[in-house]
Amino acid sequence: MLKLENLSKHFGGVRAVDDLSIEVNRGEVFGLIGPNGSGKSTIVNLICGVYTPTAGSIRLLGNEISGLTPNRRLVAGVARTFQNIRLFDDMPVWKNLWVAQNSTEDANKHNLLRRWFGGAGSDRDEIDALLEFSGLGGRGGELAGSLAFGEQRRLELARAVAAKPQLLLLDEPAAGMNFDEIKDLAKRIKGLREQDMSIILVEHIMELVMGVTDRIAVLNFGGKIAEGTPDEIQKSSVVQEAYLGKPQDVA
Amino acid sequence: MAIERELFAKMVDFVQNCIDGIMIGAAYGLLAIGFTIIFGVMRRLNLSFGPSIMLGAFFGTWAFLTLNAAPWMVLAITIAGTVITGIYVERLCFWAIRRDATIASMVSSFAIWMQLDEVAILMLPGRTYPFPEMFVSGGLNFGPFFVRAEHLVTLLVTILMVVGIRLLLYRTTFGLALRAVSESSDAAKYMGINPSRITFLAFILVSLIGGVAGYLLLATDQQVTPYFGLWVTFKGLIAMMLGGMGSIPGAIIGGLVLGIIETQTQWYLGNAFKDMSAYVVLFLALVLRPGGLLGQGIAERQDLAFRRV
Secondary structure (H helix, E strand, O other): OEEEEEEEEEEOOEEEEEEEEEEEOOOOEEEEEOOOOOOHHHHHHHHHOOOOOOEEEEEEOOEEOOOOOHHHHHHHOEEEEOOOOOOOOOOEHHHHHHHHHOOOOOOOOOOHHHHHHOEOOOOHHHHHHHHHHOOOOOOOOOEHHHOOHHHHHHHHHHHHHHOOOOEEEEEOOOOOOOHHHHHHHHHHHHHHHHOOOEEEEEOOOHHHHHHHOOEEEEEEOOEEEEEEOHHHHHHOHHHHHHHHOOOOOOO | OHHHHHHHHHHHHHHHHHHHHHHHHHHHHHHHHHHHHHHHHHOOOOOOHHHHHHHHHHHHHHHHHHHOOOHHHHHHHHHHHHHHHHHHHHHHHHHOOOOOOHHHHHHHHHHHHHHHHHHHHHHOOOOOEEOOOOOOOOEEEEOOEEEEHHHHHHHHHHHHHHHHHHHHHHHEHHHHHHHHHHHOHHHHHOOOOOHHHHHHHHHHHHHHHHHHHHHHHHHHHOEEOOOHHHHHHHHHHHHHHHHOOOOHHHHHHHHHHHHHHHHHHHHHHOHHHHHHHHHHHHHHHHHHOOOOOOOOOHHHHHHHHOOOO
16 A cells, blocks of 8 residues: 655755655554654655655555655545644635545546536535534534634544545644543544545554554654554563663662 | 706716726726735735736737737737736746745846836837727716716626636636635645646736736727836735735725726826825825725734735
8 A cells, every 4th residue: 555665854964764664554544653853744744745755765556656746646645634733714614625625636537627617526415424524514614714623623634534545644633632532533533444544643642543553663763663563562662762761770 | 056056067077987986996906806816826916917917918009000900809919918928927936936935026026027118118119109999989878977988898897807707716626726725825735736836827817817907998098108017016006905905805896996086086186196196095094994995903914815815
Protein backbone atom coordinates (compact mmCIF):
# COMPACT_ATOMS: atom_id res chain seq x y z
CA MET A 1 0.00 0.00 0.00
CA LEU A 2 2.40 2.72 1.16
CA LYS A 3 6.10 2.05 1.03
CA LEU A 4 8.76 4.45 2.25
CA GLU A 5 12.21 3.34 1.18
CA ASN A 6 15.43 4.83 2.56
CA LEU A 7 13.64 8.12 2.94
CA SER A 8 15.71 11.09 4.09
CA LYS A 9 14.98 14.76 4.63
CA HIS A 10 17.78 17.06 5.70
CA PHE A 11 17.36 20.70 6.60
CA GLY A 12 20.85 22.05 6.27
CA GLY A 13 22.82 19.95 8.70
CA VAL A 14 19.74 18.68 10.55
CA ARG A 15 18.70 15.17 9.61
CA ALA A 16 15.00 15.42 10.36
CA VAL A 17 14.37 12.06 8.72
CA ASP A 18 17.29 9.80 8.07
CA ASP A 19 17.27 6.68 5.89
CA LEU A 20 13.86 5.54 7.03
CA SER A 21 11.94 2.59 5.59
CA ILE A 22 8.35 1.84 6.54
CA GLU A 23 5.61 -0.19 4.93
CA VAL A 24 1.92 0.33 5.66
CA ASN A 25 -0.58 -2.30 4.56
CA ARG A 26 -4.08 -1.79 3.24
CA GLY A 27 -6.66 -1.25 5.93
CA GLU A 28 -4.04 -0.87 8.61
CA VAL A 29 -3.79 1.82 11.27
CA PHE A 30 -0.12 2.61 11.62
CA GLY A 31 1.13 4.65 14.55
CA LEU A 32 4.15 6.94 14.51
CA ILE A 33 5.42 7.88 17.93
CA GLY A 34 8.57 9.32 19.33
CA PRO A 35 9.87 12.20 21.42
CA ASN A 36 9.51 15.79 20.22
CA GLY A 37 11.68 16.51 17.22
CA SER A 38 12.04 12.87 16.27
CA GLY A 39 10.72 13.48 12.74
CA LYS A 40 7.09 12.33 12.95
CA SER A 41 5.54 15.44 11.47
CA THR A 42 8.27 15.67 8.85
CA ILE A 43 7.29 12.21 7.63
CA VAL A 44 3.66 13.25 7.31
CA ASN A 45 4.75 16.37 5.45
CA LEU A 46 6.92 14.30 3.12
CA ILE A 47 4.08 11.91 2.30
CA CYS A 48 1.52 14.62 1.58
CA GLY A 49 3.91 16.85 -0.35
CA VAL A 50 4.81 19.80 1.87
CA TYR A 51 8.46 18.80 1.48
CA THR A 52 10.30 16.94 -1.22
CA PRO A 53 12.61 14.27 0.16
CA THR A 54 16.38 14.70 0.08
CA ALA A 55 16.70 11.05 -0.85
CA GLY A 56 14.64 7.88 -1.02
CA SER A 57 11.26 7.02 -2.45
CA ILE A 58 7.59 7.17 -1.48
CA ARG A 59 5.41 4.62 -3.24
CA LEU A 60 1.65 4.51 -3.04
CA LEU A 61 0.10 1.39 -4.57
CA GLY A 62 3.37 0.88 -6.40
CA ASN A 63 3.46 4.38 -7.92
CA GLU A 64 6.20 6.81 -7.02
CA ILE A 65 4.50 9.94 -5.64
CA SER A 66 7.41 11.89 -4.19
CA GLY A 67 7.60 14.17 -7.25
CA LEU A 68 3.92 15.15 -7.23
CA THR A 69 2.50 18.44 -5.97
CA PRO A 70 0.18 18.23 -2.93
CA ASN A 71 -2.97 18.62 -5.03
CA ARG A 72 -1.92 15.74 -7.29
CA ARG A 73 -1.22 13.60 -4.28
CA LEU A 74 -4.77 14.07 -3.10
CA VAL A 75 -5.95 12.73 -6.44
CA ALA A 76 -3.43 9.89 -6.09
CA GLY A 77 -5.11 9.03 -2.79
CA VAL A 78 -3.40 10.85 0.10
CA ALA A 79 -5.49 13.08 2.35
CA ARG A 80 -4.52 14.67 5.63
CA THR A 81 -5.64 16.65 8.64
CA PHE A 82 -3.59 19.37 10.25
CA GLN A 83 -2.21 19.76 13.71
CA ASN A 84 -3.54 23.33 13.66
CA ILE A 85 -6.96 23.25 12.07
CA ARG A 86 -7.27 24.67 8.55
CA LEU A 87 -10.90 24.74 7.51
CA PHE A 88 -12.61 27.08 5.07
CA ASP A 89 -14.01 29.17 7.91
CA ASP A 90 -16.41 31.32 5.92
CA MET A 91 -17.97 28.42 4.07
CA PRO A 92 -20.85 26.42 5.48
CA VAL A 93 -19.92 23.07 6.98
CA TRP A 94 -21.31 21.06 4.07
CA LYS A 95 -19.39 23.13 1.52
CA ASN A 96 -16.16 22.25 3.25
CA LEU A 97 -17.00 18.65 2.44
CA TRP A 98 -18.13 19.59 -1.06
CA VAL A 99 -14.73 21.06 -1.87
CA ALA A 100 -13.05 17.79 -0.97
CA GLN A 101 -15.46 15.85 -3.18
CA ASN A 102 -14.73 17.97 -6.23
CA SER A 103 -11.07 18.08 -7.07
CA THR A 104 -10.37 20.14 -10.17
CA GLU A 105 -7.17 18.18 -10.67
CA ASP A 106 -8.97 14.86 -11.00
CA ALA A 107 -7.51 13.52 -14.23
CA ASN A 108 -10.15 10.78 -14.36
CA LYS A 109 -12.65 13.37 -15.46
CA HIS A 110 -11.45 13.76 -19.00
CA ASN A 111 -13.78 16.48 -20.16
CA LEU A 112 -11.87 19.60 -19.12
CA LEU A 113 -14.80 21.96 -19.53
CA ARG A 114 -17.02 19.82 -17.37
CA ARG A 115 -14.29 19.30 -14.83
CA TRP A 116 -13.82 23.04 -14.41
CA PHE A 117 -17.11 24.65 -15.22
CA GLY A 118 -19.74 21.96 -14.86
CA GLY A 119 -21.91 22.32 -11.82
CA ALA A 120 -19.97 20.93 -8.93
CA GLY A 121 -21.57 17.55 -8.37
CA SER A 122 -22.56 17.20 -4.77
CA ASP A 123 -23.56 13.86 -3.45
CA ARG A 124 -26.06 14.92 -0.81
CA ASP A 125 -26.38 11.45 0.68
CA GLU A 126 -22.66 11.13 1.04
CA ILE A 127 -22.40 14.55 2.68
CA ASP A 128 -25.19 13.66 5.07
CA ALA A 129 -23.42 10.42 5.94
CA LEU A 130 -20.18 12.31 6.57
CA LEU A 131 -21.97 14.84 8.76
CA GLU A 132 -23.48 11.96 10.69
CA PHE A 133 -20.05 10.34 10.95
CA SER A 134 -18.56 13.49 12.43
CA GLY A 135 -21.42 14.05 14.83
CA LEU A 136 -22.52 17.19 13.01
CA GLY A 137 -25.77 15.83 11.60
CA GLY A 138 -28.25 18.59 10.78
CA ARG A 139 -25.67 21.33 11.23
CA GLY A 140 -24.42 21.43 7.65
CA GLY A 141 -25.63 25.00 7.16
CA GLU A 142 -23.55 26.56 9.91
CA LEU A 143 -20.31 28.34 9.11
CA ALA A 144 -17.29 26.17 9.72
CA GLY A 145 -15.57 29.01 11.56
CA SER A 146 -18.39 29.22 14.10
CA LEU A 147 -18.06 25.61 15.27
CA ALA A 148 -16.49 24.74 18.60
CA PHE A 149 -12.91 23.53 18.62
CA GLY A 150 -13.71 19.84 18.96
CA GLU A 151 -16.34 20.08 16.22
CA GLN A 152 -13.86 21.75 13.89
CA ARG A 153 -11.46 18.87 14.46
CA ARG A 154 -14.20 16.38 13.59
CA LEU A 155 -15.14 18.37 10.50
CA GLU A 156 -11.55 18.43 9.34
CA LEU A 157 -11.40 14.66 9.66
CA ALA A 158 -14.66 14.35 7.73
CA ARG A 159 -13.33 16.66 5.03
CA ALA A 160 -10.27 14.48 4.57
CA VAL A 161 -12.49 11.40 4.39
CA ALA A 162 -14.74 13.12 1.83
CA ALA A 163 -11.87 13.05 -0.65
CA LYS A 164 -12.07 9.23 -0.53
CA PRO A 165 -8.37 8.72 0.11
CA GLN A 166 -6.50 5.41 0.06
CA LEU A 167 -4.26 6.73 2.77
CA LEU A 168 -5.26 9.10 5.52
CA LEU A 169 -2.64 11.05 7.47
CA LEU A 170 -3.68 12.21 10.93
CA ASP A 171 -1.26 14.69 12.44
CA GLU A 172 -1.93 14.84 16.19
CA PRO A 173 -5.70 14.63 15.82
CA ALA A 174 -6.27 14.45 19.57
CA ALA A 175 -4.28 17.56 20.50
CA GLY A 176 -6.36 19.66 22.88
CA MET A 177 -9.12 17.08 23.22
CA ASN A 178 -10.58 15.90 26.51
CA PHE A 179 -10.90 12.26 27.50
CA ASP A 180 -14.41 11.76 26.10
CA GLU A 181 -13.48 13.36 22.82
CA ILE A 182 -10.46 11.10 22.52
CA LYS A 183 -12.63 8.02 23.09
CA ASP A 184 -14.95 9.34 20.41
CA LEU A 185 -12.05 9.85 18.01
CA ALA A 186 -10.82 6.30 18.63
CA LYS A 187 -14.24 5.00 17.62
CA ARG A 188 -14.13 7.03 14.39
CA ILE A 189 -10.65 5.81 13.50
CA LYS A 190 -11.74 2.21 14.01
CA GLY A 191 -14.77 2.89 11.82
CA LEU A 192 -12.55 4.16 9.02
CA ARG A 193 -10.32 1.10 9.22
CA GLU A 194 -13.37 -1.05 8.62
CA GLN A 195 -13.86 0.85 5.36
CA ASP A 196 -10.44 -0.46 4.29
CA MET A 197 -8.72 2.89 4.58
CA SER A 198 -5.07 2.89 5.59
CA ILE A 199 -4.28 5.41 8.28
CA ILE A 200 -1.05 6.85 9.60
CA LEU A 201 -1.53 8.28 13.05
CA VAL A 202 0.97 10.67 14.60
CA GLU A 203 0.08 11.20 18.22
CA HIS A 204 1.51 11.87 21.64
CA ILE A 205 -1.43 10.53 23.59
CA MET A 206 -0.52 6.91 24.23
CA GLU A 207 -4.00 5.73 25.25
CA LEU A 208 -5.18 6.56 21.74
CA VAL A 209 -2.17 5.16 19.92
CA MET A 210 -2.12 1.91 21.86
CA GLY A 211 -5.88 1.55 21.56
CA VAL A 212 -6.41 1.92 17.82
CA THR A 213 -3.22 1.04 15.96
CA ASP A 214 -2.28 -2.31 14.44
CA ARG A 215 1.40 -1.56 14.27
CA ILE A 216 3.63 1.20 15.58
CA ALA A 217 6.98 2.59 14.57
CA VAL A 218 8.98 4.44 17.20
CA LEU A 219 11.21 7.22 15.93
CA ASN A 220 14.13 8.97 17.48
CA PHE A 221 16.49 11.44 15.78
CA GLY A 222 14.83 10.83 12.41
CA GLY A 223 15.42 7.09 12.45
CA LYS A 224 13.29 4.11 13.38
CA ILE A 225 14.33 2.54 16.67
CA ALA A 226 11.54 -0.01 16.99
CA GLU A 227 8.56 -1.36 15.10
CA GLY A 228 5.86 -3.77 16.17
CA THR A 229 2.40 -4.28 17.61
CA PRO A 230 1.31 -2.05 20.48
CA ASP A 231 2.03 -4.86 22.92
CA GLU A 232 5.55 -5.39 21.68
CA ILE A 233 6.26 -1.68 21.74
CA GLN A 234 5.03 -1.27 25.28
CA LYS A 235 7.38 -4.00 26.46
CA SER A 236 10.40 -2.81 24.48
CA SER A 237 13.24 -1.47 26.56
CA VAL A 238 14.62 0.56 23.64
CA VAL A 239 11.45 2.59 23.59
CA GLN A 240 11.48 3.24 27.28
CA GLU A 241 15.05 4.41 26.98
CA ALA A 242 14.19 6.83 24.22
CA TYR A 243 11.39 8.35 26.23
CA LEU A 244 12.75 8.18 29.76
CA GLY A 245 16.49 7.90 29.35
CA LYS A 246 18.72 4.98 30.32
CA PRO A 247 18.08 3.54 33.76
CA GLN A 248 21.07 4.31 35.89
CA ASP A 249 22.43 2.49 38.80
CA VAL A 250 21.74 4.44 41.87
CA ALA A 251 24.27 3.04 44.21
CA MET B 1 -45.83 79.28 -9.29
CA ALA B 2 -42.43 80.27 -10.67
CA ILE B 3 -40.71 79.09 -7.52
CA GLU B 4 -42.44 75.73 -7.71
CA ARG B 5 -41.41 75.27 -11.28
CA GLU B 6 -37.83 76.11 -10.43
CA LEU B 7 -37.87 73.64 -7.57
CA PHE B 8 -39.27 70.98 -9.87
CA ALA B 9 -36.54 71.67 -12.42
CA LYS B 10 -33.95 71.28 -9.68
CA MET B 11 -35.44 67.98 -8.60
CA VAL B 12 -35.36 66.77 -12.19
CA ASP B 13 -31.69 67.74 -12.44
CA PHE B 14 -30.89 65.90 -9.25
CA VAL B 15 -32.67 62.72 -10.30
CA GLN B 16 -31.18 62.93 -13.78
CA ASN B 17 -27.71 63.13 -12.21
CA CYS B 18 -28.48 60.10 -10.09
CA ILE B 19 -29.55 58.15 -13.18
CA ASP B 20 -26.38 59.12 -15.03
CA GLY B 21 -24.35 58.30 -11.95
CA ILE B 22 -25.85 54.84 -11.63
CA MET B 23 -25.15 54.12 -15.29
CA ILE B 24 -21.51 55.12 -15.10
CA GLY B 25 -21.18 53.69 -11.58
CA ALA B 26 -22.18 50.28 -12.89
CA ALA B 27 -18.96 50.20 -14.92
CA TYR B 28 -16.98 51.33 -11.86
CA GLY B 29 -18.55 48.43 -10.01
CA LEU B 30 -17.23 46.00 -12.64
CA LEU B 31 -13.73 47.44 -12.25
CA ALA B 32 -13.99 47.11 -8.47
CA ILE B 33 -15.05 43.46 -8.85
CA GLY B 34 -11.88 42.89 -10.82
CA PHE B 35 -9.73 44.25 -8.02
CA THR B 36 -11.77 42.38 -5.43
CA ILE B 37 -11.41 38.96 -7.03
CA ILE B 38 -7.65 39.27 -7.44
CA PHE B 39 -7.30 40.65 -3.94
CA GLY B 40 -9.35 37.79 -2.55
CA VAL B 41 -7.48 35.05 -4.36
CA MET B 42 -3.97 36.45 -4.12
CA ARG B 43 -4.12 38.69 -1.04
CA ARG B 44 -2.32 41.22 -3.19
CA LEU B 45 -3.28 44.39 -5.00
CA ASN B 46 -2.80 44.26 -8.73
CA LEU B 47 -2.08 47.91 -9.49
CA SER B 48 -1.55 47.28 -13.19
CA PHE B 49 -5.13 46.09 -13.66
CA GLY B 50 -6.06 49.53 -15.01
CA PRO B 51 -3.09 49.84 -17.37
CA SER B 52 -3.70 46.37 -18.78
CA ILE B 53 -7.23 47.42 -19.66
CA MET B 54 -5.80 50.59 -21.19
CA LEU B 55 -3.42 48.56 -23.32
CA GLY B 56 -6.27 46.29 -24.40
CA ALA B 57 -8.23 49.37 -25.42
CA PHE B 58 -5.21 50.64 -27.36
CA PHE B 59 -5.19 47.39 -29.33
CA GLY B 60 -8.86 48.01 -30.02
CA THR B 61 -8.40 51.61 -31.10
CA TRP B 62 -5.36 50.68 -33.16
CA ALA B 63 -7.49 48.15 -35.05
CA PHE B 64 -10.12 50.83 -35.50
CA LEU B 65 -7.67 53.41 -36.85
CA THR B 66 -5.58 51.22 -39.14
CA LEU B 67 -7.96 48.44 -40.14
CA ASN B 68 -11.19 50.35 -39.76
CA ALA B 69 -12.59 47.56 -37.61
CA ALA B 70 -16.30 47.42 -36.87
CA PRO B 71 -17.53 48.19 -33.31
CA TRP B 72 -18.00 44.54 -32.35
CA MET B 73 -14.52 43.75 -33.67
CA VAL B 74 -13.12 46.58 -31.52
CA LEU B 75 -14.95 45.08 -28.54
CA ALA B 76 -13.49 41.63 -29.23
CA ILE B 77 -9.98 43.00 -29.76
CA THR B 78 -10.16 45.13 -26.61
CA ILE B 79 -11.19 42.12 -24.53
CA ALA B 80 -8.61 39.83 -26.14
CA GLY B 81 -5.90 42.48 -25.68
CA THR B 82 -6.80 42.91 -22.03
CA VAL B 83 -6.74 39.16 -21.43
CA ILE B 84 -3.34 38.79 -23.10
CA THR B 85 -1.94 41.70 -21.09
CA GLY B 86 -3.52 40.29 -17.93
CA ILE B 87 -1.80 36.94 -18.50
CA TYR B 88 1.48 38.76 -19.07
CA VAL B 89 1.08 40.63 -15.78
CA GLU B 90 0.15 37.44 -13.91
CA ARG B 91 3.13 35.48 -15.22
CA LEU B 92 5.60 38.27 -14.61
CA CYS B 93 4.70 39.77 -11.28
CA PHE B 94 2.53 37.22 -9.52
CA TRP B 95 3.42 33.74 -10.72
CA ALA B 96 7.16 34.43 -10.82
CA ILE B 97 7.23 35.99 -7.36
CA ARG B 98 6.71 33.87 -4.29
CA ARG B 99 3.24 33.77 -2.92
CA ASP B 100 4.07 35.28 0.44
CA ALA B 101 6.09 38.18 -0.99
CA THR B 102 3.12 40.54 -0.89
CA ILE B 103 4.96 43.83 -1.08
CA ALA B 104 7.35 42.68 -3.79
CA SER B 105 4.57 41.71 -6.15
CA MET B 106 2.64 44.91 -5.49
CA VAL B 107 5.69 46.98 -6.30
CA SER B 108 6.41 44.92 -9.39
CA SER B 109 2.81 45.37 -10.54
CA PHE B 110 3.55 49.08 -10.34
CA ALA B 111 6.71 48.61 -12.41
CA ILE B 112 4.75 46.71 -15.05
CA TRP B 113 2.28 49.56 -15.09
CA MET B 114 5.09 51.86 -16.36
CA GLN B 115 6.01 49.24 -18.91
CA LEU B 116 2.46 48.97 -20.25
CA ASP B 117 2.21 52.76 -20.47
CA GLU B 118 5.36 52.82 -22.58
CA VAL B 119 4.09 50.07 -24.87
CA ALA B 120 0.88 52.03 -25.43
CA ILE B 121 2.80 55.20 -26.24
CA LEU B 122 5.10 53.33 -28.61
CA MET B 123 2.12 51.81 -30.37
CA LEU B 124 0.24 55.09 -30.78
CA PRO B 125 2.59 58.01 -30.05
CA GLY B 126 -0.01 60.77 -29.82
CA ARG B 127 -1.82 61.65 -26.64
CA THR B 128 -5.50 61.22 -27.39
CA TYR B 129 -7.16 58.88 -29.84
CA PRO B 130 -10.75 58.46 -30.85
CA PHE B 131 -12.43 55.32 -29.60
CA PRO B 132 -15.23 54.04 -31.84
CA GLU B 133 -18.72 54.47 -30.52
CA MET B 134 -20.98 51.57 -29.68
CA PHE B 135 -23.34 49.93 -32.11
CA VAL B 136 -26.11 51.89 -30.48
CA SER B 137 -26.60 55.62 -30.14
CA GLY B 138 -29.29 58.09 -29.24
CA GLY B 139 -31.31 57.55 -26.12
CA LEU B 140 -34.62 57.09 -24.43
CA ASN B 141 -36.92 59.60 -22.78
CA PHE B 142 -38.71 58.67 -19.59
CA GLY B 143 -40.94 61.66 -18.83
CA PRO B 144 -38.59 64.51 -18.04
CA PHE B 145 -35.60 62.19 -17.84
CA PHE B 146 -33.22 61.15 -20.56
CA VAL B 147 -31.06 58.06 -20.64
CA ARG B 148 -28.24 57.71 -23.14
CA ALA B 149 -28.31 54.46 -25.08
CA GLU B 150 -24.65 53.81 -24.21
CA HIS B 151 -25.48 54.15 -20.52
CA LEU B 152 -28.37 51.77 -20.85
CA VAL B 153 -26.13 49.20 -22.51
CA THR B 154 -23.55 49.68 -19.76
CA LEU B 155 -26.14 49.03 -17.08
CA LEU B 156 -27.63 46.00 -18.79
CA VAL B 157 -24.25 44.43 -19.52
CA THR B 158 -23.17 45.05 -15.93
CA ILE B 159 -26.27 43.35 -14.56
CA LEU B 160 -25.73 40.38 -16.87
CA MET B 161 -22.08 40.11 -15.92
CA VAL B 162 -22.73 40.35 -12.20
CA VAL B 163 -25.30 37.56 -12.47
CA GLY B 164 -22.84 35.56 -14.54
CA ILE B 165 -19.99 36.10 -12.07
CA ARG B 166 -22.25 35.13 -9.22
CA LEU B 167 -23.25 31.89 -10.98
CA LEU B 168 -19.66 31.16 -11.89
CA LEU B 169 -18.44 31.64 -8.33
CA TYR B 170 -21.24 29.77 -6.60
CA ARG B 171 -22.41 27.14 -9.05
CA THR B 172 -19.32 25.74 -10.75
CA THR B 173 -16.36 23.66 -9.68
CA PHE B 174 -14.08 26.49 -10.74
CA GLY B 175 -15.92 28.96 -8.53
CA LEU B 176 -15.83 26.55 -5.62
CA ALA B 177 -12.09 26.08 -6.06
CA LEU B 178 -11.55 29.83 -6.40
CA ARG B 179 -13.39 30.55 -3.18
CA ALA B 180 -11.55 27.75 -1.42
CA VAL B 181 -8.21 29.26 -2.48
CA SER B 182 -9.30 32.71 -1.39
CA GLU B 183 -10.26 31.40 2.06
CA SER B 184 -7.19 29.30 2.64
CA SER B 185 -4.90 28.50 -0.23
CA ASP B 186 -2.95 26.21 2.06
CA ALA B 187 -5.91 24.02 2.92
CA ALA B 188 -7.09 24.12 -0.70
CA LYS B 189 -3.76 22.72 -1.82
CA TYR B 190 -4.33 19.57 0.20
CA MET B 191 -7.90 19.31 -1.05
CA GLY B 192 -6.86 18.65 -4.63
CA ILE B 193 -6.84 22.26 -5.80
CA ASN B 194 -3.85 23.82 -7.53
CA PRO B 195 -3.72 27.42 -6.27
CA SER B 196 -1.44 28.73 -9.02
CA ARG B 197 -3.73 27.34 -11.72
CA ILE B 198 -6.73 28.94 -10.02
CA THR B 199 -4.85 32.24 -9.85
CA PHE B 200 -4.09 32.04 -13.54
CA LEU B 201 -7.73 31.40 -14.40
CA ALA B 202 -8.83 34.15 -12.01
CA PHE B 203 -6.62 36.59 -13.93
CA ILE B 204 -8.25 35.57 -17.18
CA LEU B 205 -11.70 36.01 -15.65
CA VAL B 206 -10.80 39.39 -14.20
CA SER B 207 -9.29 40.54 -17.50
CA LEU B 208 -12.48 39.56 -19.30
CA ILE B 209 -14.50 41.63 -16.83
CA GLY B 210 -12.02 44.51 -17.09
CA GLY B 211 -12.00 44.39 -20.89
CA VAL B 212 -15.78 44.66 -21.03
CA ALA B 213 -15.88 47.44 -18.44
CA GLY B 214 -13.11 49.33 -20.23
CA TYR B 215 -14.89 49.05 -23.55
CA LEU B 216 -18.17 50.30 -22.07
CA LEU B 217 -16.48 53.32 -20.48
CA LEU B 218 -14.43 54.23 -23.53
CA ALA B 219 -17.20 53.73 -26.06
CA THR B 220 -19.29 56.12 -23.97
CA ASP B 221 -16.48 58.71 -23.86
CA GLN B 222 -15.35 57.98 -27.43
CA GLN B 223 -11.73 58.76 -26.73
CA VAL B 224 -8.77 57.03 -25.14
CA THR B 225 -5.48 58.28 -23.71
CA PRO B 226 -2.59 56.47 -21.98
CA TYR B 227 -3.88 58.00 -18.73
CA PHE B 228 -6.90 55.75 -18.92
CA GLY B 229 -4.93 53.08 -17.02
CA LEU B 230 -4.27 55.37 -14.08
CA TRP B 231 -7.86 56.48 -14.13
CA VAL B 232 -9.19 52.90 -14.08
CA THR B 233 -6.93 51.84 -11.22
CA PHE B 234 -8.02 54.84 -9.17
CA LYS B 235 -11.72 54.42 -9.83
CA GLY B 236 -11.61 50.68 -9.24
CA LEU B 237 -9.64 50.96 -6.01
CA ILE B 238 -11.79 53.78 -4.66
CA ALA B 239 -14.99 51.90 -5.45
CA MET B 240 -13.58 48.77 -3.84
CA MET B 241 -12.52 50.63 -0.68
CA LEU B 242 -15.84 52.48 -0.50
CA GLY B 243 -17.88 49.30 -0.65
CA GLY B 244 -15.76 47.29 1.74
CA MET B 245 -12.67 45.45 0.62
CA GLY B 246 -13.07 41.89 -0.48
CA SER B 247 -16.83 41.78 -0.98
CA ILE B 248 -18.46 41.58 -4.40
CA PRO B 249 -21.78 43.20 -3.42
CA GLY B 250 -19.65 45.87 -1.73
CA ALA B 251 -17.76 46.47 -4.97
CA ILE B 252 -21.00 47.08 -6.87
CA ILE B 253 -22.42 49.40 -4.23
CA GLY B 254 -19.11 51.24 -3.98
CA GLY B 255 -19.12 51.72 -7.75
CA LEU B 256 -22.68 53.06 -7.79
CA VAL B 257 -22.06 55.45 -4.89
CA LEU B 258 -18.90 56.73 -6.54
CA GLY B 259 -20.71 57.23 -9.86
CA ILE B 260 -23.57 59.18 -8.29
CA ILE B 261 -21.28 61.40 -6.22
CA GLU B 262 -19.14 62.18 -9.25
CA THR B 263 -22.01 63.18 -11.49
CA GLN B 264 -23.58 65.28 -8.78
CA THR B 265 -20.33 67.14 -8.10
CA GLN B 266 -19.74 67.60 -11.80
CA TRP B 267 -23.18 69.14 -12.15
CA TYR B 268 -23.14 71.41 -9.13
CA LEU B 269 -19.46 72.29 -8.73
CA GLY B 270 -18.10 71.85 -12.23
CA ASN B 271 -15.83 69.45 -14.05
CA ALA B 272 -12.72 70.40 -12.11
CA PHE B 273 -14.19 69.02 -8.90
CA LYS B 274 -15.34 65.73 -10.33
CA ASP B 275 -12.21 63.69 -9.65
CA MET B 276 -11.48 65.55 -6.46
CA SER B 277 -14.84 64.58 -5.03
CA ALA B 278 -13.89 60.92 -5.41
CA TYR B 279 -10.80 61.40 -3.26
CA VAL B 280 -12.66 63.44 -0.69
CA VAL B 281 -15.29 60.72 -0.43
CA LEU B 282 -12.63 58.05 -0.12
CA PHE B 283 -10.93 60.05 2.62
CA LEU B 284 -14.18 60.54 4.51
CA ALA B 285 -15.07 56.88 4.13
CA LEU B 286 -11.69 55.76 5.40
CA VAL B 287 -11.97 58.05 8.41
CA LEU B 288 -15.61 57.44 9.29
CA ARG B 289 -16.18 53.88 8.13
CA PRO B 290 -12.79 52.29 7.61
CA GLY B 291 -14.35 48.95 6.75
CA GLY B 292 -16.25 50.42 3.81
CA LEU B 293 -20.00 50.73 3.46
CA LEU B 294 -20.59 46.99 3.71
CA GLY B 295 -17.68 46.41 6.05
CA GLN B 296 -18.00 46.32 9.79
CA GLY B 297 -15.36 47.76 12.09
CA ILE B 298 -11.70 48.42 11.53
CA ALA B 299 -10.83 45.41 13.65
CA GLU B 300 -12.71 43.02 11.44
CA ARG B 301 -11.84 44.77 8.24
CA GLN B 302 -8.57 43.10 7.55
CA ASP B 303 -9.90 39.80 8.69
CA LEU B 304 -12.89 40.09 6.40
CA ALA B 305 -10.90 41.40 3.49
CA PHE B 306 -8.58 38.48 3.78
CA ARG B 307 -11.38 35.99 3.68
CA ARG B 308 -14.21 36.98 1.43
CA VAL B 309 -14.55 37.01 -2.28
